[in-house]
Amino acid sequence: MTQQESLVEYGFNRVIITITAVMCALLEIIDTTIVNVALNDMRGNLGATLNDVSWVITAYAIANVIVVPLTSWLSQQFGRRNYFAVSIVIFTVASFLCGNATSIWELVFFRFIQGLGGGALLVTSQTIITEVYPPEKRGMAQALYGMGVIVGPTLGPPLGGYITMNYSWPYIFYINIPIGVIATLLTLSYVKSPNYGGKKSLGDVDWLGIGFLIMAVGSLQFVLEKGQEHDWFEDAHIIFFAVLGALGIYLFIWRELVAKDPAVELRVLKDKNLAIGTVLSFILGFGLYGSTFVIPIFTQNSLGWTALQAGIMLVPSSVATGIMMPFVGRAVQKGISQKYLIAMGFCVFFGFSFWAYTVITPFTGEGDFFWMLMVRGVGLGLLFVPVTTWALSSLKGKEIGQGAAFTGMVRQLGGSFGIALISTYISRKNVQHRADLIDHVSSYDPNVTQRLNGMQANFMSHGSTAEVAVQQSYRAMEGLVMKQAALLTYMDVFLGIGLFFLLCVPFVLILKPAKGKVDMSQAAH
CATH class of the missing domain: 1.20.1250.20 (MFS general substrate transporter like domains)
Incomplete structure (x- = not known):
């Protein structure tokens, strides 16, 4: 044996x-x-x-x-x-x-x-x-x-x-x-x-390689996690860690390629399937963690849901993914090409994103999200198994463990990149949409004047003086503008994520995986 x-x-x-x-x-x-x-x-x-x-x-x-x-x-x-x-x-x-x-x-x-x-x-x-x-x-x-x-x-x-x-x-x-x-x-x-x-x-341990790895990925993760909070490259700390991360990546690659016994075997990335699978893992992480981040943020900030409500809403999506996984695993076992399953997954995820783009309103309810999130779950279910098996399909022995580690790290970095990009986009697009909407809110517009007068009368009926009611009505109008700007921003985010996944489809379909069947039992990690 x-x-x-x-x-x-x-x-x-x-x-x-x-x-x-x-x-x-x-x-x-x-x-x-x-x-x-x-x-x-x-x-x-x-x-x-x-x-x-x-x-x-x-x-x-x-x-x-x-x-x-x-x-x-x-x-x-x-x-x-x-x-x-x-x-x-x-x-x-x-x-x-x-x-x-x-x-x-x-x-x-x-x-x-x-x-x-x-x-x-x-x-x-x-x-x-x-x-x-x-x-x-x-x-x-x-x-x-x-x-x-x-x-x-x-x-x-x-x-x-x-x-x-x-x-x-x-x-x-x-x-x-x-x-x-x-x-x-x-x-x-x-x-x-x-x-x-x-x-x-x-x-004999490659301590230098381990040190450069900590320097590289630690700095990169810090920049992705804290960039938006500190206004990116306007902050000296972000610049310092970005430079440190870039230097760390260079030194880490150099060290692992010249070391006799590297801590991380980078040469395994010469395998075509692993290289493709690593890129796809990054995209999968982007979609998984990015959408998991933006949906609760939208429902809590724009719709006023509690954290518990927002979290529970995602459970049906997880159920759909769990149901899909065995079917997709069986399809891979029967020899259905991973690239067709991945392309289908990207298309389904685009469907979820476009659906979200069309249903977002100030009155969107839980019923509007249920089937939409079920579609998201199906899309993720179609992606994970084919991406993983493709990445490891032509590796052997200890290479499989090294390849699995790469795909795991890159999936995590894809999620961090997605969250950083989405949070930055939301922050900056809100400002832009607000500016565009303010241009259309003029005191000379009879509809705006009528709305302000109605608000003022409402506040006065609740005990405010005329002067205070005017200030309250302007603040209320500002709140409406900000809420509408936020809705437009989240619509842009969902559409952007969907288009990104849709654009990946033709590139996946033209890929030709190298021949090889993974024997996962040889993995050494």
């Missing part, structure tokens, strides 16, 4: 390993978004500013992006099972410490540690869940893993909102503890580690 065959499990063992891996992937992904709705409570409880408390999100994201490319190497160093189990322990202990933090910077530090443990859970679970399935069922294994990756971001906000409203914010971290303990015990009991050798002494 070959080593690859010895990793395949059947029956009860495979079920347990599958549940453990999906559970860990879900834990990591949910924790990227679960804190979003609790930031106000954290700020008040810890006496922090809004700028300070935003680091709770940023620190976790930076740690994630740093550790993901190193997962293949770290697994090789310590053994995949041991590394996975230790990562769960780090994540669980850090969750407990986050819940017990007494200051904002304590919380930020523990969130960074939590992110270092969590980054390994996401990527390593992908290999673990796939290698326990025989080759003919590995498309289905990718679908099961994909359910955690796609569903996780949408489960975070409603779960965080429910816990914060009914208990208190530390419990969004405490719920990780029992799950982490169970996952650790199951990992040590059931997960196996392949042995490819290659363990190095501390003196």
Whole structure:
């Protein structure tokens, strides 16, 4: 029996390993978004500013992006099972410490540690869940893993909102503890580690490459997370970290190409399918995290929904994705070309975006979003499995683990880029739309005058003096203009995302994947 065959499990063992891996992937992904709705409570409880408390999100994201490319190497160093189990322990202990933090910077530090443990859970679970399935069922294994990756971001906000409203914010971290303990015990009991050798002494470790990696992706993630908040390149800190990030990327690439035993094997990107899959993973991350970001922002800011309402609204989309995953996995197993499934996914996602563009009004309700978000879920379901299997389809042995790490990191960066781009666009487009609308609000326009007089009369009927009522009516008119400007901006955002995905379709259809069938059981991370 070959080593690859010895990793395949059947029956009860495979079920347990599958549940453990999906559970860990879900834990990591949910924790990227679960804190979003609790930031106000954290700020008040810890006496922090809004700028300070935003680091709770940023620190976790930076740690994630740093550790993901190193997962293949770290697994090789310590053994995949041991590394996975230790990562769960780090994540669980850090969750407990986050819940017990007494200051904002304590919380930020523990969130960074939590992110270092969590980054390994996401990527390593992908290999673990796939290698326990025989080759003919590995498309289905990718679908099961994909359910955690796609569903996780949408489960975070409603779960965080429910816990914060009914208990208190530390419990969004405490719920990780029992799950982490169970996952650790199951990992040590059931997960196996392949042995490819290659363990190095501390003196042989590519410390310089690791340092340049931290410098590059840490700086880049900081710029993407904080750029809009600090007005991008108008701020000296953003300029400094942008330059540091660019220098770090250059030095990291140089070091990994000349090092005898690089921490991250960049030469694997010579594989055509992985290069294409990496680009597609970036686009997938852009659409997944970008839309997950903009929908709650729109419903809360423009429609006045609570965070819990906005989060729950995304659940049907996750259900649709979960339903689609097994069907798409089966289609890949039957030999349907990934590029046709991906092109279909892009078209469906365009349909969702264009639908959103057409239904946005000040009176849009939950019923208007339900089927639209179901379409979004179908689109994401059509994308994840084909993108992942295409990226890894012609890699072998340890290259598969390295390729999976690349696609995981790039998907995360795609999400950060999408959120940064969308938030910047919303901020600046609001100003432009307001200026355009103000040009059409003139005191010489009889309709405007009639509206202002009506408002003034209403305020006076509620006890305001004539002078105060005039000021109130002008402020109310300004509020209406701003609300309309925001609606126009969100319409532009949805249409822009949709057109971006639609433009990708012809490029996907002309691609010719290299021949090769992935054997995920050979992955070494």
